Amino acid sequence: MDQRTRPAPRLAPLPPEHSPDLKEQFDATQKRMGFVPNSMLIMQRDAKLTRAYAALSGAIWSADSKVDLKLKRLISHVASRSAGCRYCMAHTAEGASKLGVEQQKLDEVWNYQTSPLYTPAERAALDVAVAAGCVPNAVTDDMFLELRKHWSDEQVVEIVGVIAMFGFLNRWNDTFATPLEDEPLHFGETHLASQGWDAGKHLR
Structure with a gap:
């Protein structure tokens, strides 16, 4: 455009x-x-x-987070994709890359359930993130039990905290059709377009 x-x-x-x-x-x-x-x-x-x-x-995003910040970025990315916010998808993917998430792992994030690049603990967290990003919320008791097998109560609070914050951001940015900045826009066009992403209404 x-x-x-x-x-x-x-x-x-x-x-x-x-x-x-x-x-x-x-x-x-x-x-x-x-x-x-x-x-x-x-x-x-x-x-x-x-x-x-x-x-x-x-x-x-505190440095003393009990959950690895790289995983938090991946959690925020899949939650945003479930919610359909293309602005937040680009931001979270670019942010994950900046933190040092390998591009191959980022490319595989939507195959996390079967990809050998993801651990059972990461899969449990991402399952909850995907389900929590849906409307209505699709998190089940079984998902939560699996999450708690791998993560402490404090870590569970952090995981749900990042999902919840992006619930706010997804609605904020989709409602305002927030214009994408150059860096996340370029990252999305370079690395996410093959997965069906485009900037949509955020190209302003």
Whole structure:
């Protein structure tokens, strides 16, 4: 789609300088992601919401996480795909790659149930993520029992926490049709298109 024919954003991202009182949150996000995402640049119109989201995101991606951050990125990716959010799919896949998830493992994420690249513990977590991303929620007692065979209570809370945060982000970004930034857009076009992904309404 030519730049000139792209639809205008439903609500335009504002530059970070628009909200100098959110500099701490934007700087932390820039350090973690390499850029401030358009989702937050739209959100900054509500400073309290932006601070609350930044605090939740910081807790989810904390360096002292009891669940490997690479797996958390994969969990967020499959949950977002179940929910159908192409913006979050591109972000989470690109984020997984930046954290060091091997491209082969990322390419195999939708074959995780049979791929030798995934452990039983990872499969249990991804099963819950896929089911939790559905509407209505499709997580079963059996899935949860399998999850708890492999993960401590604290780890289970972290796993469900990342799924829940992306439940918010999936709805936020699909409702706003948040424009994809250059880096995740390029990653999606390069690595996800063969799996049926395209930017859709997020190409603005």
